[in-house]
Amino acid sequence: MRVEDFLEHLTEIDGGSFRDVLEAVPGLAAENNLALVNLAARHLEPGESYVEVGTLRGTSLVAAMRDNEGKDFVAIDSWQMSGGGRAAVEANLARFGLPVPTLLEGDAFEVLRSDALEGRRVGVYYWDAAHGYDAQLEGLRLIEPHLAERAVLIVDDTDWDRVRRATGDYLAGQPRARLAFEAGGDDHGNPEWWEGVQVLAWDGRVSPSETAAS
Numbered sequence: 001m002r003v004e005d006f007l008e009h010l011t012e013i014d015g016g017s018f019r020d021v022l023e024a025v026p027g028l029a030a031e032n033n034l035a036l037v038n039l040a041a042r043h044l045e046p047g048e049s050y051v052e053v054g055t056l057r058g059t060s061l062v063a064a065m066r067d068n069e070g071k072d073f074v075a076i077d078s079w080q081m082s083g084g085g086r087a088a089v090e091a092n093l094a095r096f097g098l099p100v101p102t103l104l105e106g107d108a109f110e111v112l113r114s115d116a117l118e119g120r121r122v123g124v125y126y127w128d129a130a131h132g133y134d135a136q137l138e139g140l141r142l143i144e145p146h147l148a149e150r151a152v153l154i155v156d157d158t159d160w161d162r163v164r165r166a167t168g169d170y171l172a173g174q175p176r177a178r179l180a181f182e183a184g185g186d187d188h189g190n191p192e193w194w195e196g197v198q199v200l201a202w203d204g205r206v207s208p209s210e211t212a213a214s
């Protein structure tokens, strides 16, 4: 993942160009969040993957895939939220002329613990599923063995106290990750950022024994 290049371009986020996606595929996302996942996917290195946990009916997946042909996309969902499902995702991808990527159906924690991602190097990881404190922390930790040397982890709904506490505690214990960007959402007067988002930059070159503060 070309992390620095991606972070530089974050200031140019143009959510308006994803309004058509939101109109056609209403989801639990706002236009800037959609532009963010698209920009992140655009900065994948060859051979790397975008992995999203929490796809529902495909809003963020369509946004991430648009104009990112030839890249590897993986979506994980147990379809436990009403309105979501494989059929809806496939239909929505088709509306935008996008191919069906790898859809891993099942509980995210089981999928991530299995060998389902073996052989992939994950450059972009988007967590938009279970938002309890323990689930958030676990969701971040479980992807670590699959991450490319440089990667980004995008966490949605960070306006919520339990989500922020989880990413904060994750960062405190993981020197390879740092908070690179955050935007407050609806609670901060920015509905174009949904319920807020944080981007964690991962650098696998950092020694795991370094303290997170050093």
Ligand SMILES: C[S@@+](CC[C@H](N)C(=O)[O-])C[C@H]1O[C@@H](n2cnc3c(N)ncnc32)[C@H](O)[C@@H]1O
Pocket: 026, 027, 028, 029, 053, 054, 055, 056, 057, 058, 059, 060, 061, 076, 077, 078, 079, 080, 081, 084, 106, 107, 108, 109, 128, 129, 130
């Ligand atoms: C907030 S929605 C995702 C919204 C989507 N990213 C969008 O753009 O509209 C959360 C999704 O996470 C899924 N989910 C929740 N807990 C899960 C789990 N433990 N494993 C897999 N999927 C889960 C739900 O089924 C739901 O589709």
